[in-house]
Amino acid sequence: MEDLEPSGPKHVGPFDVLGVLGQGGMGRVLLAAGPDGRLVAVKQVLAHFADDESFRARFRREVAASRKVSGAYTAAVIDADADAPTPWLASVFVPGPSVGAVVEQAGVLSEDVVRRLAAGLASALAEIHRAGLVHRDLKPANVLLAEDGVRVIDLGIARATEPEAEGDTGLTRTGWVVGSPSYMSPEQAEGKPLTPASDVFSLGSVLVMAATGRSPFTGSSTLRTLYDVVHAEPDLSAVPAGLREIVASCLAKDPAARPSPARLRELIGPVAPAGRQWPSAVYGMIAAQRADIDRLLDGHGPAEPLEPTAPAPVPEPAPEPRKGPATADTEEPPPSDPRIPPVPTAPPVAPEDARPRSPWRRPRRIAALAAAGVLLVAGTGVALYVRDRVTAPLAYTTVPSCNVAHKELPLVGELSAFDTWSETAERAQSGCNWEGRRNSASPAAQVRWDLTLGGEATANAGTQRERFRLEAAGQREAPRLGFGTEAYWGSPTTDWNCVLSVREGNLSVWVGLSAKPYAKGDCETKAKEVARAALKSATR
Numbered sequence: 001m002e003d004l005e006p007s008g009p010k011h012v013g014p015f016d017v018l019g020v021l022g023q024g025g026m027g028r029v030l031l032a033a034g035p036d037g038r039l040v041a042v043k044q045v046l047a048h049f050a051d052d053e054s055f056r057a058r059f060r061r062e063v064a065a066s067r068k069v070s071g072a073y074t075a076a077v078i079d080a081d082a083d084a085p086t087p088w089l090a091s092v093f094v095p096g097p098s099v100g101a102v103v104e105q106a107g108v109l110s111e112d113v114v115r116r117l118a119a120g121l122a123s124a125l126a127e128i129h130r131a132g133l134v135h136r137d138l139k140p141a142n143v144l145l146a147e148d149g150v151r152v153i154d155l156g157i158a159r160a161t162e163p164e165a166e167g168d169t170g171l172t173r174t175g176w177v178v179g180s181p182s183y184m185s186p187e188q189a190e191g192k193p194l195t196p197a198s199d200v201f202s203l204g205s206v207l208v209m210a211a212t213g214r215s216p217f218t219g220s221s222t223l224r225t226l227y228d229v230v231h232a233e234p235d236l237s238a239v240p241a242g243l244r245e246i247v248a249s250c251l252a253k254d255p256a257a258r259p260s261p262a263r264l265r266e267l268i269g270p271v272a273p274a275g276r277q278w279p280s281a282v283y284g285m286i287a288a289q290r291a292d293i294d295r296l297l298d299g300h301g302p303a304e305p306l307e308p309t310a311p312a313p314v315p316e317p318a319p320e321p322r323k324g325p326a327t328a329d330t331e332e333p334p335p336s337d338p339r340i341p342p343v344p345t346a347p348p349v350a351p352e353d354a355r356p357r358s359p360w361r362r363p364r365r366i367a368a369l370a371a372a373g374v375l376l377v378a379g380t381g382v383a384l385y386v387r388d389r390v391t392a393p394l395a396y397t398t399v400p401s402c403n404v405a406h407k408e409l410p411l412v413g414e415l416s417a418f419d420t421w422s423e424t425a426e427r428a429q430s431g432c433n434w435e436g437r438r439n440s441a442s443p444a445a446q447v448r449w450d451l452t453l454g455g456e457a458t459a460n461a462g463t464q465r466e467r468f469r470l471e472a473a474g475q476r477e478a479p480r481l482g483f484g485t486e487a488y489w490g491s492p493t494t495d496w497n498c499v500l501s502v503r504e505g506n507l508s509v510w511v512g513l514s515a516k517p518y519a520k521g522d523c524e525t526k527a528k529e530v531a532r533a534a535l536k537s538a539t540r
Helices: 053-066 099-106 111-130 196-212 222-231 241-250 261-268 280-298 367-372 402-408 457-472 520-537
Strands: 015-023 027-033 039-045 077-081 088-092 143-146 149-152 375-378 382-385 414-423 427-435 444-452 486-490 498-504 507-514
Touching: 015 039, 053 077, 099 143, 099 196, 099 280, 111 143, 111 149, 111 196, 111 241, 111 261, 196 241, 196 261, 241 261, 402 427, 402 520, 444 457, 444 520, 457 486, 457 498, 457 507, 498 520, 507 520
Parallel strands: none
Antiparallel strands: 015 027, 027 039, 039 088, 077 088, 143 149, 375 382, 414 427, 427 444, 444 507, 486 498, 498 507
């Protein structure tokens, strides 16, 4: 969570930018206000997507299709511009915690609440599929429990990144599977074409998590999880008996054997109307979100430290959920979980007269949202539940081999003998050397990948952040690269004229160039180009 940099956009379309909420695999998310004062979340895509005309065309089609989905079940798109220098999409703000956040804080949901959730998700998917879309990333973090029912978010952008036909200039690569492994369908895990039935499989996995506290497919590593999704039968013994048959039908390995959303609604049966759709804990979380947003905009948020603090400690993997089901008669939300780390403190604020101010800005930082666990929806692209423990940062799953990297990185020298590969349940690393070509503009180079695995996305990113910041101590910051979460320039050595390290989520890349053909500025330009490609070459 950061204040807007002096060089950052003050406006995106008709929206007045208030701050930067975060960055994900497709771009960054800005908190903004419309001319009528409405808060919105604006997603701006990354520069390398903006440079791809085929992406813009697919982005335009997906935005148009997303507008057809009823706002009763999604975060409605307010505005978008696929032709802007940096394409963007704005959507409404939806108060409400995600299913994952509710289970984390209040415990698993009771059978009647899971049944209501299933009915809402079936209705939402029916609307999404009617608009000609496949969600492709239905998971607990993308399902909100709003006051009036279910909202499905993060819709459409993932599909926009995939080529529509063979030969289309697309953004996916061999071995790159879009989605979240624990909630993928078998055909998605295998990289096959997807149909609406894929979303139904993911719906079944979400229901299992809501009822038991864990996905039916959570292996010791990402590769194991994907294998289980494709080949293993899930253990549904902890799912309430009244829901077990419904869930099992959704989790059929054969897409043709899964029920359609309409058929699923029939299997679920009628759901009793209720003024309060969810347990009291959910409404407590919604009230806290609104109160903290009000304090933020009114300038009465919690005081801000003057000095940055060290990164928050990364929690140990959580044990099996220990709380009982959350039901509609729960009186108060339980106390906060002591395993949830505090929110990292943002860097000091620049003097007020050094930062351009919009008429919407207040003295308190956007970090106040993080303290509240506020959920902001970036339309068809992203949902940020902006507390460190609940946020789902970009998650990489595999580092590339040197043969893959050699095809995808802008380095034309020959690969040398150095080729390392190491993978455990907790960490994967690889490294490659390129021999420079004499009397050419091709530098000698070394590129390394370091990936944290084995835990939740937030915990993995936190572990990688600690490693990265230890390495970055005393080095020169590399701000405003246009990609990555954080970066630094390493000190030149006898082997490398320029060194750049970049972290994005749970992955760090290190680039060293022996750039004899280059002046310093040219060397750094090439290092940035290589680092960007190195991040893209890893599998998400």
